[in-house]
Amino acid sequence: MRAVTVTPGVPDSLRLTDNWPEPAAEEGAIVVEALAVGVCGTDHEIIGGHYGQAPPGQQRLVLGHESLGRVLEDPSGTLHPGDLVVGIVRHPDPVPCPNCAVDEWDMCRNGRYTEHGIKGLPGFARDRWRVQPKFAVGLDPVLAPVGMLLEPASVVAKAWDHIDRIGSRAEWKPHTALVTGAGPIGLLAALLATQRELSVHVLDRPITGPKPDLVRALGATYHTGTVQELDLEPDLVVECTGAPSVVLDSMCKVGPAGIVCLTGVSSGGRTLDFDAGALNRALVLENNVVFGSVNANRRHWEQAATALARADQSWLNSLITRRVPVGEYAQAYSPTGDDIKVVLDFTA
Template sequence: MRRPDPVPCASCAQGEWDMCRNGQYTERGIKAIDGYASERYRIEPRYAVVVDRELGERGVLLEPASVVAKAWDQIERIGARTSWKPRSVLVTGAGPIGLLAALLGVERGLEVRVLDRVTEGPKPGLVRDLGATYHASSVQEAGAGVDVVIECTGVGKLIHDAMQIVAPVGIVCLAGVSSGGRTLPVDVQGLNREMVLENTVVFGTVNANRRHYQAAAASLARADPRWLARLITRRVPLDRWAEALVRQPTDVKPIVTFA
């Protein structure tokens, strides 16, 4: 998780390090300070989060789970603006973030739909065994009229379509980071009219703070351990770490092992 900036800004001063407003936060292996990958290291207690011992190796899912725990927290806070009781959610992208977003949706008792482009490999089965429905079609076919969209791909076309298919008073959460460099013709005025008249909210989210890590740890502890284990699709030894960065057709989450 991020470390607060030295000023600190108003958000960091309240422990909301993920919402840093002046950009002076630091984060191991991400921004300004080195990462670590050691069996023995020291960490300040304020940044340590207890993980259920029974999770074992599955504890590596805590960080991506914290991202979607924050996403759901923000969705529910925004939804509290009115007497809003969502029934359905579309998750675009069935990578680790998307599948964990779907898990938290199922834990909330929602009808969960997951959209991805692959038709083979572990993803369709993982979604089905979660109790959700898997789609390899389009946003329009998979998600028309859903109350919530959690967009985990960063693909411009999917983002645009998600804004158009969400139900009135719906919420679109952007959790994927776009690579940039591509343009998409969009009727901004038409989209604006539709969103204003239907009270739609679109927001972006990244990272998480301590309470989201704790919520994620609780969600993982409740989940079926066999299902969680299936998210880890490859184990790469440390001396071949670069192989973990080369995407394979059956990948969900490769991990680097230190044994």
């Protein structure tokens, strides 16, 4: 069986193995044939040796957390052979913490959770994998070409779920949303914003190329430049870049009683000359909320599946800028400046 693996902590140890063992029965009752996995920045960090943890007793970690597969067998009866399925990435910690105990594993309090292809669980970049029924999400057949987008879409669905919950603290009827960053997370955030019939604005750097066109195809407005240069006062901001200056500008730009959701992860070691006191004053006096959001629980995966099935499928297909056969795996993990979403294809 083929599998794409790394030795965590060892840079550039990416390999395609042809004799990887079949998935152990302990991984789950549902047996799945891999169709594709998406590639994201987390994979690049793991390949660079900056992150990642192999399963207990193993030296190598199977990559791939943005899964798409087809059910081969399911003795539990949850799904049926031929069904499209994705595997939920995070599993609750064994203690468990109060949140994991009620299946809110995305909000784990003690950090002992595990994640497929990232931390302590084998990933989905292998010809066959297993999953427990609790962590298997069936997909509408219409999503066969793009189902691997469900993982990033689940992150966005969680962000919107929490925005809605925070907004319910008062009478709040948002009209204008700003999304900073037009990568996969930003574009999917914009998609869900348009499905909420908001006036959507997306900010990124490219002037030409696919990103401006993808934003406009949603009926949203594309901007370049800085957040502070925008001639609008958004009711909410979904920040998807992690760039420190964009993060701070987003906090300053949002309107009264506004909400800023941070989904981008900043790298450390960079300082900015910034008036933190003025920001504190604005946040307090305008009743603004800034919060971070990462990962997702089953509720969000199901919300994401519904959102993707409602979307224009040709638009979703346009997010995938490269489909690379698994035999040419190294190309999939070699980023180019034009990539939005790269997919490793196990069917080619």
